[in-house]
Amino acid sequence: MALTNVRLANFDNTALDSISRTINTATNGIEALAEQLATDTTFAQSLIDAVELIGDGHGRVVVSGVGKSGHIGRKIAATLASTGTSAYFVHPTEASHGDLGMVTSDDVLILLSWSGETAELANMLTYAKRFKVPIVSISSNRDSILARNSEIALVLPKVPEACPHGLAPTTSAMLQLAVGDALAIALLERRGFSAEDFKTFHPGGKLGAQLRLVHELAHLDDQMPLLAVGRPMSEAVIEMSAKGFGVIGIVDEAGLLVGVITDGDLRRHMAGDLLSQPVEEVMSHHPKVVQKDLLASAAMEFMEEHKVTVLFLVDEAGMPEGILHIHDLLRAGVA
Incomplete structure (x- = not known):
């Protein structure tokens, strides 16, 4: 041997x-x-x-x-x-x-x-x-x-x-x-x-998935978990549970995204009066957002860099247009 x-x-x-x-x-x-x-x-x-x-x-x-x-x-x-x-x-x-x-x-x-x-x-x-x-x-x-x-x-x-x-x-x-x-x-x-031109010639496989735009994979309109400032946390918890993203976006009177509440925020603010507090007392300000024309591969890189699993898509003014979960990218074969 x-x-x-x-x-x-x-x-x-x-x-x-x-x-x-x-x-x-x-x-x-x-x-x-x-x-x-x-x-x-x-x-x-x-x-x-x-x-x-x-x-x-x-x-x-x-x-x-x-x-x-x-x-x-x-x-x-x-x-x-x-x-x-x-x-x-x-x-x-x-x-x-x-x-x-x-x-x-x-x-x-x-x-x-x-x-x-x-x-x-x-x-x-x-x-x-x-x-x-x-x-x-x-x-x-x-x-x-x-x-x-x-x-x-x-x-x-x-x-x-x-x-x-x-x-x-x-x-x-x-x-x-x-x-x-x-x-x-x-x-x-x-x-x-451009990358958009490249996508035209590479629609299939992993490369095709990476070249898709985030709005093609995101959840739009009524699928977005949103709540207005001033509303109680009890409504936020219900909306978060109903939509299933583990996050909810908070919008101001003009409809602009001003914050998010995540499962982590709930744990950090866990107290007897949590459900009665207004959402703006619990939300995280300056949420991580992207625009809808971002490449899926870039969105994945952005999530990894900032250690987040969910991103809101906003327009140039800051109006929410969709929500993207890392699972959406994984299902599309981006990673």
């Missing part, structure tokens, strides 16, 4: 060393890319030019590549599409068998090839030149056929692969992905793409 444990320990150490080398190699690759961006003005200008070319375009972005570059290309196209830049991926083999008909002179091609000499991209290059479709290439070879035939060549630093044989695309694929993400986010910010 002891021998088995030793062997397992040695295996784990060997695996951990390999994992560590891979992560360090990846880190060094990203650092090399950041260093090139900071020191190589040609590279930096090429990225800016790519953002301007795509941002000013009237068509779509067509992304293509083979092998691991193709997988990275699919992800880049998906990220562009989800952040406001119309984009799709075309496999170069399918392009050579009819899918080139989807590419127009209004589009921009993003072609990925680490070597820049991928034979499968030849037909796309020929088509692009014939119909004047601008090409943004992502490679590591400035003298390659791909880079030399691109309007904008994004030439990445030649970095070691994490693969000990230098064969499996690892660090190189990560650098391609990083540049693709950088272009997508720069275009997002250039367009002023």
